[in-house]
Amino acid sequence: MRLGVLDVGSNTVHLLVVDAHPGARPLPAYSYKAELRLAELLDADGAISDAGVERLVATVRKAGEVAEDKGVEDVLPFATSAVRDAVNGEQVLRRVAEETGVALRVLSGEDEARLTFLATRRWFGWSAGRLLLLDIGGGSLEIAYGLDEEPDAATSLPLGAGRLTSGALPGDPPGTDDVRALRRRVRADIARVVSDFTRYGDPDHVVGTSKTFRQLARITGAARPSDGLYVQRELERKKVEEWVPKLAGMTAQQRAALPGVSEGRSRQLLAGALVAEAAMDLFGVESLEICPWALREGVILRRLDHLPTP
Numbered sequence: 001m002r003l004g005v006l007d008v009g010s011n012t013v014h015l016l017v018v019d020a021h022p023g024a025r026p027l028p029a030y031s032y033k034a035e036l037r038l039a040e041l042l043d044a045d046g047a048i049s050d051a052g053v054e055r056l057v058a059t060v061r062k063a064g065e066v067a068e069d070k071g072v073e074d075v076l077p078f079a080t081s082a083v084r085d086a087v088n089g090e091q092v093l094r095r096v097a098e099e100t101g102v103a104l105r106v107l108s109g110e111d112e113a114r115l116t117f118l119a120t121r122r123w124f125g126w127s128a129g130r131l132l133l134l135d136i137g138g139g140s141l142e143i144a145y146g147l148d149e150e151p152d153a154a155t156s157l158p159l160g161a162g163r164l165t166s167g168a169l170p171g172d173p174p175g176t177d178d179v180r181a182l183r184r185r186v187r188a189d190i191a192r193v194v195s196d197f198t199r200y201g202d203p204d205h206v207v208g209t210s211k212t213f214r215q216l217a218r219i220t221g222a223a224r225p226s227d228g229l230y231v232q233r234e235l236e237r238k239k240v241e242e243w244v245p246k247l248a249g250m251t252a253q254q255r256a257a258l259p260g261v262s263e264g265r266s267r268q269l270l271a272g273a274l275v276a277e278a279a280m281d282l283f284g285v286e287s288l289e290i291c292p293w294a295l296r297e298g299v300i301l302r303r304l305d306h307l308p309t310p
Contacts, residue, residue, distance in 0.1 A: 002029065003303065004072035005296045006063050008056070008104055010039035010082040010138025010162050011211070011265070015063040016296050017070050022307050025122075026300050032066045034059045035264040038082035039138045039162035047088040053095060061100045076299050079104045080112055081139030081160060109156020113142035115298030117151045120207045122301055123293045129204030132197065134279050135294060136212040136272050138162035141190075141279070145197045153197050157189055161212050161265075161272035169271055172251050179248050182271065187278045194282050206285045208235060209294040211265060212272035216240060217290050218260030225260075233290040237280040244273050 001021060007014045014033040018026035036059060041052035048056070060077075067075050083089045084106050097103050107115070117133050124131065133151075135142040139160035144151040168182045208217075213235060218224070220239040223231040247255060247270040256266035280288065 001073050001307075002071055003300055004067045004070070004075040005299050006060070006067070006075055006077040006102070006104075007296050007299075008038075008060070008077070008079040008083060010080060010140070010160055011035060011037050011268075012138075013056070013059045013063060014296065015066055015075075016300075017067065017072055018300055020300060020304055022304050026297065026304070030066075030070050032063055034062075037138065037162055037264070038086075039160055040166040042082075042086060042166070045087055046085070048082070048086045048092055053092055056092065057096055057099050060096055060102050060104075064100055064102055074303075075102075076303055077102050077104050078299060079106050080137065080295070081109065081156070081158070081163075084108070085139065085158070109140055109142065110154050112137075112140070112295055113144040113154035113156055114151060115302060116142055116209055116295045117144035117146065117154065117298070118149055118301055119293040119295070119298035120209060120291045121146075121149050122297075123291050124205060124207070130201065132203035132206045132283065132285070133209065134207070134213070134276070134283075134285075134288065135209045136161055136275050137210055138268070141275055143193065143197065143279070145200055145203060152200050155193050155196065157193065159186055159189060159275050161268035161275065164271035164275070165268045172267070173249055174270065176248075179270070179274075183274050183278070186274050187282065190275075190278050190282050197283070202284075206283075206288040207291045208276070208288045209291045212269070213276065213288075213290055215261050215265065215269060216243070216273060216276055219243065219258045222290065229292050234287050235276070235290065236287045237277070237285060240273060240277045240280065244270070244277055247273055 017030040020026040133144040141159040144154040146152040217235040222233040256263040
């Protein structure tokens with residue numbers, strides 16, 4: 001069957017169309033995305049602005065039209081931390097449903113971590129052993145650990161690259177004091193949850209997913225996307241540590257000139273690097289492998305798991 005997963009994230013609204021059936025890997029057929037950066041469109045009270053809601057409604061409507069044009073049989077629509085944490089999140093959901101007919105399911109942070117973990121487990125297989133997953137999104141950081149398809153521990157922290165950039169790094173480039181203060185805050189927040197995971201023992205394999213980790217891996221020398229999906233891409237902690245002060249001294253425009261860094265995400269790259277550096281350091285990770293599958297694939301895989309076997 002042809003499935004569509006509509007991901008209303010903190011940075012991007014992304015419709016991924018796949019051809020899929022139980023027992024086989026989903027094959028991407030089409031992708032439609034629009035960068036809204038909802039995590040940066042919150043007002044002083046923590047509500048998504050009127051302009052942000054208007055853009056969201058228009059984008060979801062367009063995604064629905066694309067899904068219909070591409071012959072999608074079933075769309076799995078969900079929203080993550082930007083809508084989940086907005087003080088007007090319920091009103092936003094109602095308006096989207098009323099004006100587009102799309103009823104967005106809001107995933108909890110733990111759901112995000114568990115579904116992303118499922119995707120990474122399916123990608124790497126049982127031979128990867130105990131997996132530690134780190135996922136830096138626009139609004140949150142997800143962490144999960146386990147030996148099976150359901151993690152033994154999973155959590156979500158409000159440490160997304162977009163959220164931190166808009167709330168803590170106003171300058172371009174940001175001020176030294178702001179960078180130092182954010183570094184302290186990020187490390188303190190992650191340190192509070194480390195023992196929830198390390199009590200299960202050392203992981204056999206550490207995985208990073210989503211755009212921030214892919215961009216950091218690319219600027220530190222990993223293979224280009226054009227080199228193929230199955231090329232192994234790794235990110236070393238020492239290289240992230242070397243790049244943090246470089247990124248702190250760059251403007252967003254200068255970061256956008258780096259390999260693999262899009263103009264829309266360049267402002268967020270420093271905050272993402274601070275989170276990546278802190279997580280890898282506090283969890284004792286010297287190197288992690290980039291997984292091309294993440295939350296969207298996890299949602300699709302869970303849906304396929306509940307389809308009847310032909």
